[in-house]
Amino acid sequence: MQYISTRGGITAVPFTETVKMGLATDGGLLLPRTIPRVDRSTFESWQGLSYQDLAFEVMARFIDDIPVSDLKALIKRSYEPFDHPDIAPLVHLDGLHILELFHGPTLAFKDIALQFLGNLFEYLLRRDDSFMNIIGATSGDTGSAAIYGVRGKERLNIFILHPHGRVSPIQERQMTSVTDANVFNIAIQGTFDDGQSIVKDIFGDVAFKGRYHLGAINSINWARILAQVVYYVASCLHITSHENDRATTFAVPTGNFGDIFAGYIAKKMLPEGCISKLVLATNANDILARMINQGDYSLGPVIATSSPSMDIQAASNFERYLYYLLDSSPQHVVAAMARFKEQGSLQLEDCLGHIRRDFVAVSVTEEEVLQTITECYRNHGYILDPHTAVGVRAALQQRAQGIPTVCLATAHPAKFAATVEQAIGRPLDLPASLAALLDLPTRCEIMAADRQQIQTYIANHALHR
Template structure:
């Protein structure tokens, strides 16, 4: 269903292909399944892919069991860690490494699955799909790797010109498959995301070009990310007493922490005690949690560019629950935000603070945290993960394990790491020589009509 209530309920597979709801809202399941303690306990011995099936199948009722299992198994076979998302212990913090996929970022966990899912659904329907997305860094390369070379799909990714790391840029632009189109826009990620939302809101154009979404506005992205919260809860409960835990999540678009919010509602009461929302200097989300102030500021460039965002794409999903599932209220407030760049939610602060804690982390604190963890544990954090670790340290409570999400391999942000610890991180084999690779990219203004014309000329048609 849509957060704005303007469409009839659709099955999961239609929601995947729709991306953004046709009334401009975001899609959510009508109910969140509850997992009791006995069921959770029965999952303790499962490998990651089997656990992913158990979690995701509770939301998916229109893909045959054997097909869904096959899609999930294929998606996680591409990861270089046996248990897909290993937990590393640094003192009393647990670091959940989410960067063992093809592009060394947490986005692979959802986008390997979504790429395979798109291919499966298109083969069944005989349709084509033109994927349009905007990226602040990691989504673009993970999306491209998820669908590169796949039949019936073309992908168009917008990124802010020279505002992603050099490695992130090359991971996107050095992919030469015929179905991959990279566009660098003069402007910020928010400018790119606004263009994507505007194009998706034009239903006639969206339908004519068979446009689909791969950003975290696609519900399947969030669903795949719910799994690693459940995985962490099972891992920690094997090593700690009562099985309750907290998470610190570096987030700019609210998607990763919203997956944690869904997991918290699914799992037994008290299993996830706290969700700590960690932002960098672009602090719209931490201001929202601490003051009820959801208002746009200027985008500041930081060493954690994937979080250099003001308008968070997934915020509307949480707003729907915060407003007691009243779609008309959601639509009204989102229209107010579109018009004024601000909504005041201070009257809901008690509930917001029950759901989240939040900290904005400065650039100096990012570098100091990378240095501190390296000096103490010989472990290197990337800048995004350092934002989460610092916030996790600030909010850790005695006796409650804190899991910090490590969202990217440090080698993707070598300059920041070297500045913090005096040496560059070791480059994994997949990144060796990447900065010298040939690349292909269109550079354009952040102009919706220019992007629309480019799509018309290069899209795949039925």
């Protein structure tokens, strides 16, 4: 399997090179040259597989430069820290199915990809006798999951930028209480979009990237998307097996477009009709909802909400979808992204027919988030975190008669206790792993959202030869 850039400026590379490259050297994002298709008989043969064995079957179709035994071992090791035997279990609530993706070490869906990616990085660096400095920006959960994925690993340093004061207290603690020598937390005085822009600009410095062997752990790294495709396939298999349905709708709370893009890849990969509809759910930061509903992909101010991991305007994975939307034309992608960088907007009204075949979208207010958490608890005794509540609210608005809907539960509710407790009217019990954070020492640098200052800090603390 060969991988290409959305901007067309690189020679096709194998999977392991995409992992190490992160962001393509031409500034684009990496995609498989073709998306492998799975026929109906193969799909049905996967019924009954463990999550780990299914992950191998899915990933092996995109990876042909890691020996089978090594890939299986990487997958097995990556899911050992999870506290549920199904890894991503489904909970059934009166026609809605909650896909719990928070059973990993940091209690967020990012663990499913980042435990795998951390082990993959370590494997490749040992194989190649090399080193890597990982740089990433986080709106909350990616940072802690990335840190837990690589903490203490040899040949790896990690630098994570988060917006100072704009993540939940628990999210901040999960990052800053990790004081391993290879972990560097940077709180920037700005928004997530500021941090993400700084990271992309640093990766765009080709000489710096080469000297310090920079690696990406944000969802710009294709391996992140690939690992997330697996739970869409697992959910479709479960629904097919238990409800005799062959079509499943997915409701996905999203800010950076990575999680729902994994669903888009799964839809293109699986037999026709396995995935009926992808419902994109946003909070008040609704750039993606406006894109789908109006063809308007334009920046606005970042609004602080109770679902901070989605408080994003420029979605870093949108360029991957744009590539398909613009007929897989790198030239059109380059022109569009240059226009977006200059003007802060893209008008895609001419593409609305195509967009609406792929997605529907709902923007959810803060009042609706609280109401959804309250009603779900009152009616089912089930507690949603605010991000998951955004997805559930969108699912309820878009639910079609007779088609099962899977709502992605992206974080444990205790990570956002203040909002949840307000909605359900009682205190939450913290899981032991979160309660233990409260007494741990922390380490973090607070810095201006200044690329040069941050790049200098990275150079002073990076691994190098």
